[in-house]
Amino acid sequence: xxxxxxxxxxxxxxxxxxxxxxxxxxxxxxxxxxxxxxxxxxxxxxxxxxxxxxxxxxxxxxxxxxxxxxxxxxxxxxxxxxxxxxxxxxxxxxxxxxxxxxxxxxxxxxxxxxxxxxxxxxxxxxxxxxxxxxxxxxxxxxxxxxxxxxxxxxxxxxxxxxxxxxxxxxxxxxxxxxxxxxxxxxxxxxxxxxxxxxxxxxxxxxxxxxxxxxxxxxxxxxxxxxxxxxxxxxxxxxxxxxxxxxxxxxxxxxxxxxxxxxxxxxxxxxxxxxxxxxxxxxxxxxxxxxxxxxxxxxxxxxxxxxxxxxxxxxxxxxxxxxxxxxxxxxxxxxxxxxxxxxxxxxxxx
Numbered sequence: 140x141x142x143x144x145x146x147x148x149x150x151x152x153x154x155x156x157x158x159x160x161x162x163x164x165x166x167x168x169x170x171x172x173x174x175x176x177x178x179x180x181x182x183x184x185x186x187x188x189x190x191x192x193x194x195x196x197x198x199x200x201x202x203x204x205x206x207x208x209x210x211x212x213x214x215x216x217x218x219x220x221x222x223x224x225x226x227x228x229x230x231x232x233x234x235x236x237x238x239x240x241x242x243x244x245x246x247x248x249x250x251x252x253x254x255x256x257x258x259x260x261x262x263x264x265x266x267x268x269x270x271x272x273x274x275x276x277x278x279x280x281x282x283x284x285x286x287x288x289x290x291x292x293x294x295x296x297x298x299x300x301x302x303x304x305x306x307x308x309x310x311x312x313x314x315x316x317x318x319x320x321x322x323x324x325x326x327x328x329x330x331x332x333x334x335x336x337x338x339x340x341x342x343x344x345x346x347x348x349x350x351x352x353x354x355x356x357x358x359x360x361x362x363x364x365x366x367x368x369x370x371x372x373x374x375x376x377x378x379x380x381x382x383x384x385x386x387x388x389x390x391x392x393x394x395x396x397x398x399x400x401x402x403x404x405x406x407x408x409x410x411x412x413x414x415x416x417x418x419x420x421x422x423x424x425x426x427x428x429x430x431x432x433x434x435x436x437x438x439x440x441x442x443x444x445x446x447x448x449x450x451x452x453x454x455x456x457x458x459x460x461x462x463x464x465x466x467x468x469x470x471x472x473x474x475x476x477x478x479x480x481x482x483x484x485x486x487x488x
Contacts, residue, residue, distance in 0.1 A: 177318050178359035179226060181483060185360035189350075189370070189461070190420035192359060193449075193480035194322060195473050196227025196464040198396075198427050201290035201300050208298030210266040212431040214469045216300070218308045224474050226319065227462040231326040232334065235289040235299055238277035245273050246295035247280055250328055258293040258328075260397070263430040270294035288329065288337055302334070306341040313346050313368060320362050322370045322462060324385055324423070331376025338371075347371060349380035352389040352420050374414075385421075386414040391462075394452060396425035401438055404428060410452035422458050424449055427466040440471020446479055453480075 178185040184192055197220055199212035206216045213220065217228060235246035248255065248270075259267045273296040288302040289295050309321065327334065338344050348367035350356055362368050372385030385391035392415030398404045404426065415423075426445060428435045438444065449460045460480060465473055 176360060176363070178363055179319055180224070181481070183483065184481060185363070186358055188358050188420075189320065189322075189356045189362065190422075191459060193460055193477045194226040194462055195224050195468065195477045196229065196322075196423075196462040197225050197468045198229050198425065198464045198466050199231065199292050199431070200225070200228040201230050201305065202292040202298065202431075206298065206300055208292065209269070210262055210292065210297050210431065212292065212427070212466045214433075214467055217305055218312075220468065221308070221312050221321075223469070225468060226321055227464060228321070228323040229326070229462075229464055230290050230305070230323065231292055232302055232329060233289050233291050233295055233299075234286045234329045234333065235291065235295045236280040236284045236286050238280060240273040240276040240296075243273075245277055246289055246291065246299035247274060247277055248291065248293075248295040249280070249286055254328070255294070261429055262293045262297070266297055266430075267294070270296040288333055303337050303341060306337055306343050309369065310341055310343045310346070313343075318363050320359050320368045320370075322372075322421075324372050324374065324391065324462075326374045327376050331373055331378050331382060334382065335378070343369070344381070347381045350383075350390060356420050386416070386419075389416045389419050391415050391421045391423055392417070392419040392456075393423035394425055396427075396429075398428050401428060401435060401444070404439055405444065405448065407451075409448070410455045412456070420458075421461045422453070422456060423462040423464060424452060424460045425464055427464070431466045433467050433470060436465065436467035437470040440465050440467070440473055440476075442472040442476060445472060446476040449476065449480060 176182060176185050197213055200217050200220060202208045202212040203216040204211040204214055234249040236249055238245055238247045289299040290302055290305055291299045346367060346369040348362060348370045350370060371382055372390060373382055374386065377384035377387060379388065383390060393413050394410055395413045403409065426439060426448065428439060449463060453460050463473065463477055
């Protein structure tokens, strides 16, 4: 390179550095924070720790009518839920084998018969019998049949989506929405190690946040700036630091989740601690009636019921509700309730 070329290159480099610095300063306010930063749709939420923020969440997020599930808990799939404002996802993961029952392709749930029986309580009797008939017709797969990780609700025979497809949805969402923070809790009904290759192959791993519940959790802004904006935890397995057991590891505490009527949901005892440790920073409000019912969900998700219970449980437990998890999130007032819990757009009540 000639002396003149080196001089021009140096000038260009200096101009670029100065321009970049000016752009950086233009985006900072006098306190050194991003002037235009928004976190989960609000500038005000940026300064709050994750355990100080309420997130609209869905129970059995994958179990959607739009994706062909026969006993759905949600109207639309996870991609549409994220577009609508959901930021917390509760999903169930299984190993499954593609089989044929008659002329119908199904996913055969690869769990023991004993475990399958314990999962039946979350599904209506008619649906259980239908799933069992499909299993019998398809026949048990061989030990060497190829298996994949699926998201299903108790019986993959009643509906299943590949975990890898959902992971792709999450990655695209995080790529396209750089100021959003998500939380996913997985009921892992398989060896948790089998989740790891799916996360690695998808390119999602760089977004995973490792949280230490023994110290104050990061603010949303800190999570956004670090790029680690997706918290994934497990219910059964434990693969810290990126896939910890949320209950044994002290990250999440919850209320009970098995309510058979709206009256049980509104009972004062419904705020008592179920799984998780006292003092766990994230508080999961399980707010649905089993088995899932669109009509009951509309009542349960109404502002007076949902917001009233969230505030009552927060006061009783001495900490904010963080994951407000419901069935049929498109019915009722989930998003206005979450806004109210976050001190924004208080609904009339």
